[in-house]
Amino acid sequence: xxxxxxxxxxxxxxxxxxxxxxxxxxxxxxxxxxxxxxxxxxxxxxxxxxxxxxxxxxxxxxxxxxxxxxxxxxxxxxxxxxxxxxxxxxxxxxxxxxxxxxxxxxxxxxxxxxxxxxxxxxxxxxxxxxxxxxxxxxxxxxxxxxxxxxxxxxxxxxxxxxxxxxxxxxxxxxxxxxxxxxxxxxxxxxxxxxxxxxxxxxxxxxxxxxxxxxxxxxxxxxxxxxxxxxxxxxxxxxxxxxxxxxxxxxxxxxxxxxxxxxxxxxxxxxx
Amino acid sequence: xxxxxxxxxxxxxxxxxxxxxxxxxxxxxxxxxxxxxxxxxxxxxxxxxxxxxxxxxxxxxxxxxxxxxxxxxxxxxxxxxxxxxxxxxxxxxxxxxxxxxxxxxxxxxxxxxxxxxxxxxxxxxxxxxxxxxxxxxxxxxxxxxxxxxxxxxxxxxxxxxxxxxxxxxxxxxxxxxxxxxxxxxxxxxxxxxxxxxxxxxxxxxxxxxxxxxxxxxxxxxxxxxxxxxxxxxxxxxxxxxxxxxxxxxxxxxxxxxxxxxxxxxxxxxxxxxxxxxxxxxxxxxxxxxxxxxxxxxxxxxxxxxxxxxxxxxxxxxxxxxxxxxxxxxxxxxxxxxxxxxxxxxxxxxxxxxxxxxxxxxxxxxxxxxxxxxxxxxxxxxxxxxxxxxxxxxxxxxxxxxxxxxxxxxxxxxxxxxxxxxxxxxxxxxxxxxxxxxxxxxxxxxxxxxxxxxxxxxxxxxxxxxxxxxxxxxxxxxxxxxxxxxxxxxxxxxxxxxxxxxxxxxxxxxxxxxxxxxxxxxxxxxxxxxxxxxxxxxxxxxxxxxxxxxxxxxxxxxxxxxxxxxx
Numbered sequence: 001x002x003x004x005x006x007x008x009x010x011x012x013x014x015x016x017x018x019x020x021x022x023x024x025x026x027x028x029x030x031x032x033x034x035x036x037x038x039x040x041x042x043x044x045x046x047x048x049x050x051x052x053x054x055x056x057x058x059x060x061x062x063x064x065x066x067x068x069x070x071x072x073x074x075x076x077x078x079x080x081x082x083x084x085x086x087x088x089x090x091x092x093x094x095x096x097x098x099x100x101x102x103x104x105x106x107x108x109x110x111x112x113x114x115x116x117x118x119x120x121x122x123x124x125x126x127x128x129x130x131x132x133x134x135x136x137x138x139x140x141x142x143x144x145x146x147x148x149x150x151x152x153x154x155x156x157x158x159x160x161x162x163x164x165x166x167x168x169x170x171x172x173x174x175x176x177x178x179x180x181x182x183x184x185x186x187x188x189x190x191x192x193x194x195x196x197x198x199x200x201x202x203x204x205x206x207x208x209x210x211x212x213x214x215x216x217x218x219x220x221x222x223x224x225x226x227x228x229x230x231x232x233x234x235x236x237x238x239x240x241x242x243x244x245x246x247x248x249x250x251x252x253x254x255x256x257x258x259x260x261x262x263x264x265x266x267x268x269x270x271x
Numbered sequence: 272x273x274x275x276x277x278x279x280x281x282x283x284x285x286x287x288x289x290x291x292x293x294x295x296x297x298x299x300x301x302x303x304x305x306x307x308x309x310x311x312x313x314x315x316x317x318x319x320x321x322x323x324x325x326x327x328x329x330x331x332x333x334x335x336x337x338x339x340x341x342x343x344x345x346x347x348x349x350x351x352x353x354x355x356x357x358x359x360x361x362x363x364x365x366x367x368x369x370x371x372x373x374x375x376x377x378x379x380x381x382x383x384x385x386x387x388x389x390x391x392x393x394x395x396x397x398x399x400x401x402x403x404x405x406x407x408x409x410x411x412x413x414x415x416x417x418x419x420x421x422x423x424x425x426x427x428x429x430x431x432x433x434x435x436x437x438x439x440x441x442x443x444x445x446x447x448x449x450x451x452x453x454x455x456x457x458x459x460x461x462x463x464x465x466x467x468x469x470x471x472x473x474x475x476x477x478x479x480x481x482x483x484x485x486x487x488x489x490x491x492x493x494x495x496x497x498x499x500x501x502x503x504x505x506x507x508x509x510x511x512x513x514x515x516x517x518x519x520x521x522x523x524x525x526x527x528x529x530x531x532x533x534x535x536x537x538x539x540x541x542x543x544x545x546x547x548x549x550x551x552x553x554x555x556x557x558x559x560x561x562x563x564x565x566x567x568x569x570x571x572x573x574x575x576x577x578x579x580x581x582x583x584x585x586x587x588x589x590x591x592x593x594x595x596x597x598x599x600x601x602x603x604x605x606x607x608x609x610x611x612x613x614x615x616x617x618x619x620x621x622x623x624x625x626x627x628x629x630x631x632x633x634x635x636x637x638x639x640x641x642x643x644x645x646x647x648x649x650x651x652x653x654x655x656x657x658x659x660x661x662x663x664x665x666x667x668x669x670x671x672x673x674x675x676x677x678x679x680x681x682x683x684x685x686x687x688x689x690x691x692x693x694x695x696x697x698x699x700x701x702x703x704x705x706x707x708x709x710x711x712x713x714x715x716x717x718x719x720x721x722x723x724x725x726x727x728x729x730x731x732x733x734x735x736x737x738x739x740x741x742x743x744x745x746x747x748x749x750x751x752x753x754x755x756x757x758x759x760x761x762x763x764x765x766x767x768x769x770x771x772x773x774x775x776x777x778x779x780x781x782x783x784x785x786x787x788x789x790x791x792x793x794x795x796x797x798x799x800x801x802x803x804x805x806x807x808x809x810x811x812x813x814x815x816x817x818x819x820x821x822x823x824x825x826x827x828x829x830x831x832x833x834x835x836x837x
Contacts, residue, residue, distance in 0.1 A: 051704060077706035091697040093815050102694040105706035108687055112715055115686030116679050126687070149814060169706055 010059035103168030284353025298377030307463030328411025351408020545723025551761030554696030559624025567728025575650030597725020759805025
């Protein structure tokens with residue numbers, strides 16, 4: 001199995017603070033990989049580095065065999081990496097369908113003056129985009145809500161719409177930043193199932209930041225644990241659950257023997 | 272008698288008296304008195320004097336609807352009398368101390384005559400003033416006693432009649448074109464309507480408003496609800512066609528003076544359609560927009576002028592080159608400001624506008640573009656041997672430009688680039704993360720916006736026949752921005768309405784030009800307080816401004832209980 005994303009010795013500093021420290025990390029094609037760690041461990045910063053929001057100070061990113069270091073966020077997205085945000089960032093005053101259409105940017109090709117000249121290609125592309133956007137809307141379970149303003153949707157729907165927008169560009173790798181934050185157990189279970197389906201049926205590789213250990217342990221094949229910007233452990237869910245350094249990082253020294261990760265972190269949510 | 276809110280009455284009266292005092296002292300009343308609304312009966316100055324008392328009387332009751340008629344009228348009366356007090360003091364003071372004019376030059380004998388109905392500081396004069404204001408307050412309050420079914424049409428008719436009288440130039444010029452001289456003389460004085468015309472306008476608008484309230488609106492709603500989509504589309508096409516026909520014959524109806532005003536409005540519409548793309552669609556605040564207008568105008572001037580500085584080319588060749596030059600300038604401005612946001616962007620564009628203005632005026636470029644002397648003898652557009660000279664002929668050129676700009680703007684808005692602009696306006700970071708190239712998206716907005724201004728400048732220069740630096744002041748940028756905002760950010764019809772209100776109306780009130788900026792400022796403040804989304808808002812702006820209220824309405828909460836989001 002090849003790796004779709006490889007990070008080698010990635011370091012990101014903010015002044016004196018080292019947010020991500022010498023991180024080497026790989027995501028196999030077609031897998032679901034999770035990054036966990038206490039608050040402030042550098043997980044979201046790492047996401048921002050991958051997507052080009054932050055320029056990394058050292059190291060290298062390889063996506064699908066090409067270096068993405070130094071590329072702008074829109075170029076990286078066009079190469080096939082899409083993301084969602086920890087605190088939902090939809091275009092709040094655009095309708096649900098407009099949000100999805102905006103997410104289709106990476107695959108739209110028609111020139112900007114197409115509509116002015118009434119070009120046939122533009123019309124066909126726009127018609128197809130509208131159909132696809134509707135399908136995507138149905139796929140994430142928002143059938144019939146296309147005309148609602150994004151900000152007027154219930155919380156869970158907003159999370160789903162954000163995923164739909166990310167999927168609209170046909171990404172190869174999807175980065176989900178705490179997709180179940182703030183959800184009740186039923187919604188969490190649905191979302192978990194949805195993510196698994198994405199991989200199994202659509203074939204998208206998923207990188208997940210998540211605090212809910214039931215989700216993490218339930219669907220990831222591979223888990224990386226960060227603390228203070230450094231990788232302190234990686235492995236299968238079972239391995240991580242037994243790892244004493246991980247338990248220390250979460251609960252403090254001394255608690256390692258007493259705690260069992262699988263049960264102790266269900267209540268923790270986003271910062 | 273239910274409890275009377277005297278504090279509210281007194282506060283309203285005092286506020287209105289302050290307004291009346293202010294407009295008197297700054298000379299507005301006197302200047303406006305030269306304009307008749309209804310010849311021999313009412314001047315604009317009097318209206319200005321009377322309106323606050325009337326409105327004050329009306330406002331005393333606005334908040335508490337359930338009150339006995341007596342206390343309602345009493346409240347209005349008191350408010351009206353309060354409005355009179357400072358005016359009486361003013362009359363007494365001015366007659367006791369003539370030297371006051373040294374400090375307030377506008378407190379003239381003419382003003383005192385107007386205030387005291389020609390009686391001076393006598394008991395009669397003061398009594399009349401008191402009576403007048405008290406009565407107006409009373410009438411204002413009495414409006415609330417009129418049954419609801421009649422009140423709204425009455426107010427509408429009053430407003431329409433005042434507007435017709437105030438802008439009587441418009442009906443006068445139309446009547447001059449269409450009607451016989453003798454009939455025109457029955458309806459219009461030299462400045463303003465005759466009594467017959469005023470009464471006629473009032474009655475007709477009252478009947479129309481009454482009919483509209485009773486059955487017209489309902490009938491229209493019913494028709495709209497029942498018609499099929501194909502019917503609706505056909506009706507829209509017919510309406511568009513009718514509008515086009517009206518636009519084409521408009522110069523014939525309006526006459527030369529109004530067509531000239533219309534030309535001016537049209538050039539501003541063209542500019543505002545461009546700035547609307549930059550500010551309204553893409554959310555980039557550009558305060559130096561006049562620069563592109565100037566570049567368009569000067570390019571055309573240099574290429575077509577038959578004077579020393581020009582090349583004497585045809586307008587039809589020069590216009591596209593001017594548009595291209597402005598577009599290029601848009602890109603050149605765009606590149607350095609790509610990374611800037613919000614206020615920083617506004618300041619840099621402001622600086623860019625000033626640079627162009629200073630350059631145009633500078634001695635350095637004087638050998639090329641004429642400095643303060645400007646460029647004269649700019650070529651007129653010609654078709655074969657036929658040359659466009661009169662306002663009516665230019666009207667068609669401007670109309671063509673506006674229609675083209677409207678078409679392009681509406682198509683782009685509904686297309687992919689429009690979506691990119693909208694997304695960028697909402698959240699630049701996320702827009703970039705969904706794969707939108709901010710560089711090209713911003714540059715497109717800047718350059719397309721600039722191209723419209725370039726076309727406007729090109730037509731402007733050719734219409735005036737000359738180009739001078741003082742046509743391209745910062746005020747033009749502010750003016751165009753105000754048009755876009757007052758009309759409604761991002762709204763195409765809004766741009767047209769805004770241009771008519773902010774360019775057309777001041778043209779019709781030319782004799783009061785010295786108060787233009789004051790009125791402008793007041794209008795902007797009132798607009799932002801009362802109707803921040805603009806006169807004709809786009810769907811997007813409307814939902815942004817009123818999202819909280821709509822949400823509340825859906826959940827069954829009364830909208831007034833919801834705080835507006837900031």
